Amino acid sequence: MVQRVSRLGELKQRKRLDAFLLTSQPSVKCFSGYFFNFETGPSPFQLLPAALVTVSNSESTLLIADTESHQLSTLRSGITVRSYISYTYDKPLDFERQFLIQLHDIIKEGKLQNARLGIEIDAIPAVITQSLHSRFPKIEFVDVTSEILLLRAVKDKDEIDLIRSSVALCDIGQMSALKNAKVGISELELFSKVRYEMESAAGSRIPILLDFISGKRTSASGGLPTNKTIESGDLVLSDLVPCLNGYWGDSCNTFVVGKATSSQMKAFDSVKEALQIGIDAVRPGVKAMQVDKLMRAHIGDFFHHGGHGIGTVYHEEPRIVPYNDIELVPNMVIALEPGIYKEDFGIRLEHSVVVTETGCEVLTKFNHCFDQYSI
Amino acid sequence: MVQRVSRLGELKQRKRLDAFLLTSQPSVKCFSGYFFNFETGPSPFQLLPAALVTVSNSESTLLIADTESHQLSTLRSGITVRSYISYTYDKPLDFERQFLIQLHDIIKEGKLQNARLGIEIDAIPAVITQSLHSRFPKIEFVDVTSEILLLRAVKDKDEIDLIRSSVALCDIGQMSALKNAKVGISELELFSKVRYEMESAAGSRIPILLDFISGKRTSASGGLPTNKTIESGDLVLSDLVPCLNGYWGDSCNTFVVGKATSSQMKAFDSVKEALQIGIDAVRPGVKAMQVDKLMRAHIGDFFHHGGHGIGTVYHEEPRIVPYNDIELVPNMVIALEPGIYKEDFGIRLEHSVVVTETGCEVLTKFNHCFDQYSI
Numbered sequence: 001m002v003q004r005v006s007r008l009g010e011l012k013q014r015k016r017l018d019a020f021l022l023t024s025q026p027s028v029k030c031f032s033g034y035f036f037n038f039e040t041g042p043s044p045f046q047l048l049p050a051a052l053v054t055v056s057n058s059e060s061t062l063l064i065a066d067t068e069s070h071q072l073s074t075l076r077s078g079i080t081v082r083s084y085i086s087y088t089y090d091k092p093l094d095f096e097r098q099f100l101i102q103l104h105d106i107i108k109e110g111k112l113q114n115a116r117l118g119i120e121i122d123a124i125p126a127v128i129t130q131s132l133h134s135r136f137p138k139i140e141f142v143d144v145t146s147e148i149l150l151l152r153a154v155k156d157k158d159e160i161d162l163i164r165s166s167v168a169l170c171d172i173g174q175m176s177a178l179k180n181a182k183v184g185i186s187e188l189e190l191f192s193k194v195r196y197e198m199e200s201a202a203g204s205r206i207p208i209l210l211d212f213i214s215g216k217r218t219s220a221s222g223g224l225p226t227n228k229t230i231e232s233g234d235l236v237l238s239d240l241v242p243c244l245n246g247y248w249g250d251s252c253n254t255f256v257v258g259k260a261t262s263s264q265m266k267a268f269d270s271v272k273e274a275l276q277i278g279i280d281a282v283r284p285g286v287k288a289m290q291v292d293k294l295m296r297a298h299i300g301d302f303f304h305h306g307g308h309g310i311g312t313v314y315h316e317e318p319r320i321v322p323y324n325d326i327e328l329v330p331n332m333v334i335a336l337e338p339g340i341y342k343e344d345f346g347i348r349l350e351h352s353v354v355v356t357e358t359g360c361e362v363l364t365k366f367n368h369c370f371d372q373y374s375i
Numbered sequence: 376m377v378q379r380v381s382r383l384g385e386l387k388q389r390k391r392l393d394a395f396l397l398t399s400q401p402s403v404k405c406f407s408g409y410f411f412n413f414e415t416g417p418s419p420f421q422l423l424p425a426a427l428v429t430v431s432n433s434e435s436t437l438l439i440a441d442t443e444s445h446q447l448s449t450l451r452s453g454i455t456v457r458s459y460i461s462y463t464y465d466k467p468l469d470f471e472r473q474f475l476i477q478l479h480d481i482i483k484e485g486k487l488q489n490a491r492l493g494i495e496i497d498a499i500p501a502v503i504t505q506s507l508h509s510r511f512p513k514i515e516f517v518d519v520t521s522e523i524l525l526l527r528a529v530k531d532k533d534e535i536d537l538i539r540s541s542v543a544l545c546d547i548g549q550m551s552a553l554k555n556a557k558v559g560i561s562e563l564e565l566f567s568k569v570r571y572e573m574e575s576a577a578g579s580r581i582p583i584l585l586d587f588i589s590g591k592r593t594s595a596s597g598g599l600p601t602n603k604t605i606e607s608g609d610l611v612l613s614d615l616v617p618c619l620n621g622y623w624g625d626s627c628n629t630f631v632v633g634k635a636t637s638s639q640m641k642a643f644d645s646v647k648e649a650l651q652i653g654i655d656a657v658r659p660g661v662k663a664m665q666v667d668k669l670m671r672a673h674i675g676d677f678f679h680h681g682g683h684g685i686g687t688v689y690h691e692e693p694r695i696v697p698y699n700d701i702e703l704v705p706n707m708v709i710a711l712e713p714g715i716y717k718e719d720f721g722i723r724l725e726h727s728v729v730v731t732e733t734g735c736e737v738l739t740k741f742n743h744c745f746d747q748y749s750i
Binding site: 024025038039040041042044045047089090091092093096119121122123124125126127128129130141143186188189191192193195196199200203204205207208209224225226227241243303304305306313314315316319321322323324 | 466618679697
């Protein structure tokens with residue numbers, strides 16, 4: 001059922017590891033199910049919100065800050081949970097030491113004192129490797145960052161369902177943008193309505209990565225909303241990337257408020273065709289770079305990726321880019337996002353798709369439409 | 376002028392260091408002025424958004440991801456900026472190596488190959504210390520996390536001004552909550568209006584840490600907004616902690632929608648008195664724990680800190696807690712937040728203040744008021 005954990009087992013064998021110590025938020029989520037919100041930056045009460053020690057399919061321990069224990073509803077079954085004391089007000093903060101004490105215990109109880117330990121070297125604080133090295137000098141660290149990235153690229157059914165829920169929020173957000181955009185509203189006010197409808201559907205606050213720009217600024221392809229008001233004839237580029245329960249969805253629409261120029265209409269149609277060409281090309285065995293190449297061939301080059309995997313991170317393998325010869329396989333989930341950027345406007349359209357046995361299924365149900373009054 | 380950098384120089388002497396390599400977001404902001412948004416978690420295109428190598432008051436190098444170079448408007452003068460290649464689509468991502476190449480060059484050019492280097496060991500990825508150790512085996516790492524925390528507690532004038540701007544957003548948010556709360560609105564919808572008014576005043580999207588709860592849930596002291604609608608007689612607890620240009624503001628109000636019970640009114644008055652007692656106690660030479668004790672003496676114990684420093688992190692020294700014998704000094708900025716939590720409701724009120732030569736100045740201008748119609 002949970003094939004990603006089995007693949008972790010294969011990686012363990014291939015690299016002659018004894019266990020993994022995973023510390024990046026995307027990997028902890030992917031392999032344990034545990035998600036913590038990261039919107040306000042690293043907590044001043046934690047060394048890490050969570051770390052996952054995985055020995056085998058049936059032997060995993062999640063070490064979390066005790067203040068996070070209310071967030072365990074999405075945890076995979078069969079994972080042992082231990083917590084460390086993080087926030088205190090009646091005595092000095094001691095979370096670093098508390099984390100390390102618990103981690104040392106996990107190492108000892110798992111008989112990992114001489115282990116070859118797979119780690120994510122970019123995402124593990126130096127205090128952890130130094131402390132383990134000093135306490136258990138025979139532990140050997142092996143960086144498996146790039147292998148884990150590839151391993152996460154193929155999704156299990158439960159992950160695809162989570163991405164579906166997240167992508168459904170994209171659809172709600174795109175409809176809201178189309179419905180609420182009007183002359184005189186500011187980008188920030190329009191986005192606040194979009195965000196509210198997405199969060200209301202989610203039932204909670206959610207992280208949202210975004211480009212949300214209007215008018216001439218669309219030619220720059222990206223940016224955050226400002227107090228600029230929307231004028232008649234402005235394009236609105238709305239790239240919405242919400243994270244629901246740890247999995248990201250992704251979609252982009254561009255539409256006009258008022259009347260578009262014929263050059264803009266032509267560009268919109270071309271980008272929509274390019275996106276469809278990309279979607280039609282997605283199937284097992286096709287190289288990522290081929291999908292990218294076909295889209296660029298239709299609309300000319302643009303200065304960003306043609307697409308990317310989505311999952312517990314908003315941009316992961318398979319990257320749909322000119323150099324990437326990775327072959328698509330079933331259950332990869334990909335966002336495709338071709339764009340045309342002129343001097344005074346830009347248009348980008350994006351769908352999220354899951355690779356099937358014979359092609360792909362488009363997860364985003366929203367139908368890109370350039371004229372807001374035609375919906 | 377920038378005394379925090381001079382204090383860094385004193386710390387360097389005291390610990391016999393040759394330089395600092397600072398990697399935590401709050402320290403990079405504090406000592407370089409550079410701020411990056413962290414709302415969507417670590418970037419898949421960066422090892423770190425930024426790292427700061429400081430040798431002396433006049434010799435600092437900020438190493439940033441090249442995609443962040445548009446965010447340099449708040450940089451302190453006299454800092455050399457170098458960037459590393461982070462995002463690429465025409466060739467494979469190589470940000471880890473690119474970061475390390477640049478960092479090695481900075482070490483060589485600064486003649487720091489044999490340096491004692493002050494680091495923040497909880498906030499530096501292991502790949503950086505390992506790579507430096509392997510390339511420059513004579514570099515010695517000295518963890519200065521706790522010293523840096525104390526050093527950041529006293530603010531310079533430019534920092535206090537930034538906190539003032541952030542606190543002004545708190546005032547706007549609290550007025551918005553009072554104004555827009557009504558029977559039938561959901562917590563999420565009310566918060567979306569609050570957030571929009573704060574972001575509109577800021578002119579941009581801003582990170583906001585918050586507790587935003589209503590009704591019985593206020594007895595739990597904290598939590599995020601949900602689809603729960605506000606009923607007549609509900610209390611609304613609104614703790615708003617925005618981050619503007621890297622500095623956090625903090626305020627909390629609790630008010631009733633409709634009519635409060637006499638027990639609630641009494642509790643509100645007591646908490647307001649406790650807050651005033653805390654404010655009156657703040658002056659140079661007073662111990663943090665004394666301020667905490669006075670507030671608890673008035674309203675009884677509550678299960679969180681009585682207050683905390685704010686700055687480039689939303690909770691830092693001086694912590695206003697029972698154990699903390701740190702003495703207050705001018706230009707510390709503190710949020711005080713006493714609370715009463717009963718079985719069916721909770722009330723917390725909070726002001727942000729700056730310690731002056733003779734007492735303190737209250738930065739939050741918002742006047743806590745329990746009845747929304749009396750404003």
